[in-house]
Amino acid sequence: MSERLRNGMREARRESGLSWERFARDVGFSPAYLRNVENGNRAVTADVAAAYDRVLQSGGRFARTLAADGPSSAGWDEDGAALTVLAELVDGRRVDRRSFVTAGVALSASAGHWAKALGRTRPGPPAQAGGGPGLLANIEHRLDHLRRVDDELGSGEVRKQAAGELSLAVTLLKTGRYPGAASTRLYRIASEAARQVAWCSFDQGRHGTAQRYFDASLRASAEAGDVIGGAYALSFAAVQCYSTPGQADRAVALLDAARAAVRGQGTPRMEAMLAARTARALSKTGAKTATGHQLHLAHAALDKGSRGNDPDFLYWVTYGEVEMIAGSSALDLGDPTEALRRFEAGMRAYPGDEEFPRSHAIYLARAAEAHLALDDLDAAVATGRRAAACLGSVDSARSASQLKGLRDKLAPHTAYHPVRDFLEEAG
Incomplete structure (x- = not known):
């Protein structure tokens, strides 16, 4: 960050005659924070420059200088x-x-x-x-x-x-x-x-x-x-x-x-989540054996039961979620039969369409793709309708994209009227 900018801010503050306490109160930052900014120990951010301009009535001079220097490139080692x-x-x-x-x-x-x-x-x-x-x-x-x-x-x-x-x-x-x-x-x-x-x-x-x-x-x-x-x-x-x-x-x-x-710090539920997502990533690379191993680790971790120190944000990590991930992985690995087996197991254990409608819409759309891969058009349409119902008023471009992908795959089968009806319903 330009020393010219820091020096200009410091000089303008001093010329204002305001005490540090009064100036910091008007600017909205602590005196210690502002001292570090002027001394170069902290970066000059847009809100700091704008606050100096406002309190010192400098006509936006500091904000313009900062913009000319470009955005901060604060490194990870910088205080x-x-x-x-x-x-x-x-x-x-x-x-x-x-x-x-x-x-x-x-x-x-x-x-x-x-x-x-x-x-x-x-x-x-x-x-x-x-x-x-x-x-x-x-x-x-x-x-x-x-x-x-x-x-x-x-x-x-x-x-x-x-x-x-x-x-x-x-x-x-x-x-x-x-x-x-x-x-x-x-x-x-x-x-x-x-x-x-x-x-x-x-x-x-x-x-x-x-x-x-x-x-x-x-x-x-x-x-x-x-x-x-x-x-x-x-x-x-x-x-x-x-x-x-x-x-x-x-x-x-x-x-x-x-x-x-x-x-050494995580709980079994944390281990299960990380293993399941590793499995999903590996399935995208075609590594079938490695994917299966990670899914096994996820199940084994959940088998250890919950812990009192489980982070609250892991409430969604369940056997049902792991099975849904397993179904998605099997589909990517070219095994629609295994994908359906996993999806069905996941849906039996899953909280249902109402509690997690966005995720359920994604998994149902993938299950419909598995039915389509097995040439079961009726099951594909029925499952696709459930996915569309789940999506409903959910605001999720990712879920909508998954459902659109299913419709694109069904498009070549419009000679079959249930498929044609489903696609026309989507409008």
Whole structure:
């Protein structure tokens, strides 16, 4: 960052005659934070430059200088980099429209930096919602609620709400009013909020944006020493990678990094989730034996039962979910009969269409594809109708794309009137 900009900000502040306390109060940041900005220990972000312009009435000079310097390239080793990146996301400066493949490369780099950063941070206990400052507990409970809203309604509205919670967490961090354990807790909150925004962005087809928020989530988790939360974020970043043509190997690498980090700290349910998603990534590479081994590990981990220290966010990791993943994997590996067997087992154990309609729509569409592969058009149409009913008012580009893929595969069979009727219903 340009020393000219920092010097100009410092000189203008001094010329204003305002005391540090008065200036910091008017700007909206703590005096310690602003001193670090002016001394070069923290990056000058867009919101800081705009606040200096506003209080010092400099006509936008600092914001223009910052824009000319370009967006922050805060490295992982830089003091305060996590907060810098989070703040830039909140104020809209870190917008990225990179492609699928480029995002996969960037996510791999983020995972490597995350693993190294954890080695420099003292790990804290797994994040759990609970007591402490009332405001922080309320944010945690709202994020927990948003996870369940996402299950039922999809990602559109949830993304907005999660972005709001992230903005609040960043604002609280910037004030410096929450030191020590409370600051660590805020970084954990920011990590989960950023993960939710990332996941919702991916579900809405905004893949470059998703990568940016996954990166921020990992940075915040490393700042908090939150190995479990960071590994959870990596597992969702892996879904983005294995859903991208040619990026399945990167997904496996992300999941390997997550498993290495939680070794000795994770619960059986965490192990099951990571193994199941590794299986799904491996199925995209055609590695049938390795896929089967990971699914076995997932089942074996669930067989150990729940633990009191299971993270709350793993509520969805069940035998039914693992079976659905197994069905999807078998379909990709060219075994529709095994896929249907797994899907049927998963649906027997699954909570049902109402609790997880978006995920159920995706799995039902895949089951319909398995019926189609076995030339059972009636079953394919019936299952496709169930998938469409599940999707209903759910806001999910990913689910809609899965259903569209099924319709495209049914299109050559329009001579059969049930297929034609189903496709005409879709309009």
